[in-house]
Amino acid sequence: MKPKYLNIKNNTAYIRDVNLVDVAKEFKTPLYVFDQVELEDNMKLFINNFSSNNFNCHTVYASKAFLVPALCELLVKHGLWMDAVSLGDLYVAYKSNFPMEHIIFHGNNKSKEELEFAIEHNCVIVVDHLEELKLLNMICESKQKYINTMFRVNPGIDAHTHKFIQTATFVSKFGESIFDDVTIENIMKEYLNSTYVKLLGFHSHIGSQIQELEPFLLNVSKMLSFSKSIMDKYNYKLTSINFGGGFGIPYISNDKPLNKELTAAKMIELITSLGNEIGWVPEDVFIEPGRSIVGNACVTLYTCGDFKHTYGDKNYQFIDGGMTDNIRPALYSAEYACDIANKMTDEKCVVCDIAGKCCESGDIIIYNALIPNPNPGDILMVYATGAYNYSMASNYNNILKPAVVFIDKTPKKVAKREILDDLLRLFK
Numbered sequence: 308m309k310p311k312y313l314n315i316k317n318n319t320a321y322i323r324d325v326n327l328v329d330v331a332k333e334f335k336t337p338l339y340v341f342d343q344v345e346l347e348d349n350m351k352l353f354i355n356n357f358s359s360n361n362f363n364c365h366t367v368y369a370s371k372a373f374l375v376p377a378l379c380e381l382l383v384k385h386g387l388w389m390d391a392v393s394l395g396d397l398y399v400a401y402k403s404n405f406p407m408e409h410i411i412f413h414g415n416n417k418s419k420e421e422l423e424f425a426i427e428h429n430c431v432i433v434v435d436h437l438e439e440l441k442l443l444n445m446i447c448e449s450k451q452k453y454i455n456t457m458f459r460v461n462p463g464i465d466a467h468t469h470k471f472i473q474t475a476t477f478v479s480k481f482g483e484s485i486f487d488d489v490t491i492e493n494i495m496k497e498y499l500n501s502t503y504v505k506l507l508g509f510h511s512h513i514g515s516q517i518q519e520l521e522p523f524l525l526n527v528s529k530m531l532s533f534s535k536s537i538m539d540k541y542n543y544k545l546t547s548i549n550f551g552g553g554f555g556i557p558y559i560s561n562d563k564p565l566n567k568e569l570t571a572a573k574m575i576e577l578i579t580s581l582g583n584e585i586g587w588v589p590e591d592v593f594i595e596p597g598r599s600i601v602g603n604a605c606v607t608l609y610t611c612g613d614f615k616h617t618y619g620d621k622n623y624q625f626i627d628g629g630m631t632d633n634i635r636p637a638l639y640s641a642e643y644a645c646d647i648a649n650k651m652t653d654e655k656c657v658v659c660d661i662a663g664k665c666c667e668s669g670d671i672i673i674y675n676a677l678i679p680n681p682n683p684g685d686i687l688m689v690y691a692t693g694a695y696n697y698s699m700a701s702n703y704n705n706i707l708k709p710a711v712v713f714i715d716k717t718p719k720k721v722a723k724r725e726i727l728d729d730l731l732r733l734f735k
């Protein structure tokens with residue numbers, strides 16, 4: 308799916324007034340190019356639509372999708388919180404002057420070091436299981452430090468997504484099932500006996516790239532009812548609830564995009580109506596969109612290498628990047644769309660696989676792409692690469708991580724391209 312402000316002039320792709328072929332020349336390829344305006348539009352969309360007069364709403368950006376300090380600045384500017392998963396995420400946020408008390412810290416196997424850092428900086432910790440809660444209690448007691456937590460549960464919702472990105476089934480590695488009464492009882496006992504560790508409320512995340520409204524509403528109703536039942540059963544006041552992320556985006560033209568405005572508004576409506584009906588309207592409500600903030604706002608620019616026609620009649624267009632900058636096609640069979648940025652109005656007449664340069668047959672970014680007649684040196688542009696591309700980039704084959712550019716009025720580099728010496732940095 309093309310960026311919102313993509314223009315075509317003289318057969319060439321632009322983001323607003325910025326010529327992408329020039330950007331490729333200036334910053335070299337492969338290159339992740341984000342439109343800052345679209346990024347900010349997406350942030351504003353959630354802030355404006357996920358809002359209520361009856362309770363506080365918090366949009367927590369899931370930084371696993373993409374994190375650089377320049378993005379942290381935009382999150383702060385628009386009042387978003389951040390979801391972090393590792394000491395590395397916490398450290399980048401801290402060094403980017405992100406308000407640490409606005410961080411929701413996740414993870415199914417947090418280390419003591421990670422917990423201590425999160426406690427010291429007053430992050431909200433999402434506890435995954437009982438043993439972790441016990442460790443947290445121990446650390447907080449020894450430091451005599453109060454900490455706010457949520458507890459991650461699985462409401463058992465099948466969000467019809469790719470099985471690798473389903474996270475709330477009964478066998479998920481994340482959280483505990485809301486139907487597991489014994490485990491929940493042990494967890495609540497631990498909270499009731501704890502002086503320093505406070506449970507604000509429960510967290511769930513039902514999957515990723517969800518394109519329908521219904522699973523989000525089902526999650527709201529299950530989680531509200533579950534929270535109320537726990538409050539009643541254990542006489543424990545909860546103030547918060549967190550519904551996670553998963554708001555799907557369009558990647559290819561066949562994708563039916565989720566209406567994010569409507570989804571946010573309907574969730575708010577249901578929290579209010581059901582909350583009033585069951586007698587518990589939370590004070591603070593959180594959602595954690597990642598992909599839907601950054602995914603569509605980015606294109607990856609590659610320089611075309613040679614075109615190969617095989618004996619078996621398959622065509623390949625080689626590019627100067629591949630699975631090292633976009634692992635999702637190999638990992639999840641994710642689909643992408645592309646164009647040639649310097650041939651935007653040329654007739655599309657060639658079918659080929661867009662193949663990376665890694666030593667893997669599966670290093671294909673797009674199968675059966677339809678493109679204009681390609682030439683070496685053309686700039687191939689893959690759409691919707693903002694989420695889980697840069698953050699999942701690797702150095703396989705000792706390939707260097709690309710740079711990242713944000714286009715505001717002009718393009719500016721927000722992450723440098725790796726250089727060969729970066730590959731040796733750890734061995735010195």
Ligand SMILES: Cc1ncc(COP(=O)(O)O)c(C=O)c1O
Nearest residue numbers: 369512515552553595596597598
């Ligand atoms: C706990 C949690 N919150 C939020 C997200 C963000 O999901 P998405 O990028 O699909 O919105 C994830 C993704 O895995 C997650 O695990």
